[in-house]
Amino acid sequence: MPASVAALRTEVLDFEPYAAGLSIEEIRERYGLESVIKLASNENPLGVAPLVQKRLKTAAGLAFRYPKPDTPRLRKAIACRMGVDQSRVVAGNGSDEIIDILIRVRAVPGRDNVLAFKPCFSMYKIQSKFLGVEFRQVPVEADFTYDLDKLAERVDENTALVFVTSPDNPSGFAPKAAELEAFARSLPPACLFVVDEAYMDFAEPEEAYSIRNLLDELDNLVILRTFSKAYGLAGMRLGYGLMHPDLADYLMRVRLPFSVNILAEEAGIAAIEDTCFYEATLQAVRSGRERLAAELTAMGCVPKPTQANFLMFTLPEACSLSAKDVFEKLLERGIIIRPLGSYGLPDSLRVSIGNEHENHAFLRGLREVLEEARA
Template sequence: MNQVMVRPEVEQFQAYVPGLSIDEIKEKYGLSTVIKLASNENPLGVSPVVQERIRAASSFSFRYAQAGTPALCRALAAHLHVPQNCLVVGNGSDEIIDLLLRVVARPGVDNIVAFDPCFSIYKLQTRLCGLEFRQTGLHTDFSFALDKLLDLVDEHTALVFITNPDNPSGYACAAQDLVALAHKLPQKTLLVVDEAYIDFASPLEHYSMLPQVSRLSNVVLLRTFSKMYGLAGLRLGYGIMPDWLADFVLRVKLPFSVNVLAEQAGLAALQDEIFIAETLRVVTQGRAWLTQELTALGCEVYSSQANFLMFKPPMDAALLFSTLLAQGVIIRPLASYGLPDKLRVSIGNAEENQIFLDKTQEIIREYHHSHP
């Protein structure tokens, strides 16, 4: 039994459930090869250019990083055409989400608004901060019900979270609709647009709020190096926000949360145009191919602007998931998102996509045989 005091928010806290790991599944099912298409990681792995930079930087690991990650902020400012003092780099965009909540919202007073389903970290960190979390559903096709979202907002709404393109559906909303939403919010409410998957959306200028963000006083954009740049394990993400807010966030952020290897990897990744182009090609082709093939198997596939697909299989989704798992293919069940009849699969490389599809086809066929 607890002998010491624990905050009630902590006692009731339900930990984030990550995608299953390859090692866990190898051990559990005695498999020698397992493929993971569960966490929307880069299908090409880590770029060779970035690997080389990490090797070269490793001898500096005994040094503390420079607080505030100024070299990467400078490079990002030039790359994105935004002022440097609007940038905060963090230990993944998860850290920026957590910091924004703690900097802006008052425990026990303010509320946070998001769609249901949404990326679970928004809800978890909101609860941990002692804040009310308000949610409203999406349209049945998973497009954004922005009016319903606005209905939840009041003078105590500190932040509104929107993921664009959305996770887990892959749906993307036009940037101009989000700009219109930002204008309708109360002056003190921040709109946080999480663009973790924006690099995979096309045409980019139709979906990304980047060109407008500097002119909007109540918008924060979140970006990550975990997807397009292949650095999920190094933990690197950033926020683009009004300069006064960036100043507050940087004051409270732990100074060395971005380590020296992550910063160097980020600098190299930004310049690695060949890897970016190849990632985009593999994801775009894989997404179109898997959409077509899953549809042919009788799955309902949702149109996606991200590096994953959400689909409803023509059989019990939990059974398809667990059968694939036992055969060494990890995808993502969506029961924890409140979508028990749907699954999410990350776009892999051509070989991974083929293995996933062959096994899925076999399992669905077998299911139809035994359920005529």
């Protein structure tokens, strides 16, 4: 190894990259398949909104221009959609960028710590480690619910940020808003409480679970949202945070300029405007997850209750196959779901809610695999 590489920071030398889901192309090539269904990455089951596609075609000729660094038109659209002042909105290259900047501006390496449940979205841990900040975790309960009192016990004078994902990934659990509010009010004023609501659009009813209406009351509250799920823009990399205007101002100062490209900004604005597509997405997800939960249960699987656009489940108790075996056998049939070994859950699988055709194909494929295992 060259000396210049060996001299890199120790946090980098043993760094493990984010593990993304398998792509349709690699499974098609691996098994020689013509058709592959991907239900592994919690993407929008209806694809890209018609208005977004139209707007992108119109805006393509502007790709040679730099966007405005503070994305004012997009932030205004987000503010109107969320019912907050524009000064509270920070847009980013996915909500991942907002997570990264929050840790950078608040946590001091070697002194502060970041706290979250386990398992959780891996970016909290990845970015904390990369920045040299201690990352602490409190295990979720056996039924994947949150014990917020146990989380509160781990908070100390050096806890810079607490991340809570609601609804959670991979379980789909969402604590009630009143529980999150009580926890938020128990935190020291200097500790940022970051509620990652990437899947909140699918919660039913949303107002029972989201605490974004408390932004005016809690100066240390940050709400994260994304365009990757309900708005169908995972490939555009677009997300945002809602927070106190002073904190937003500092994030805007240090954020890399032009991190939200000009086409992503246009797509985000169009996605907000296309309310018909948004409502159709919610309907498809809510009806699809109800059907999948019922049919998985009928097969003897055990799906977890979920407020997200995916289902986590375990196989029938009498099944002779492991979760990894079932995952592999579904791949051979051109169906990609998510094994959860990387979350420390080797006996569990996660399936995204697809469209009617995709849901039917998944259920048929899983039924065939389980029947073959019993034969």
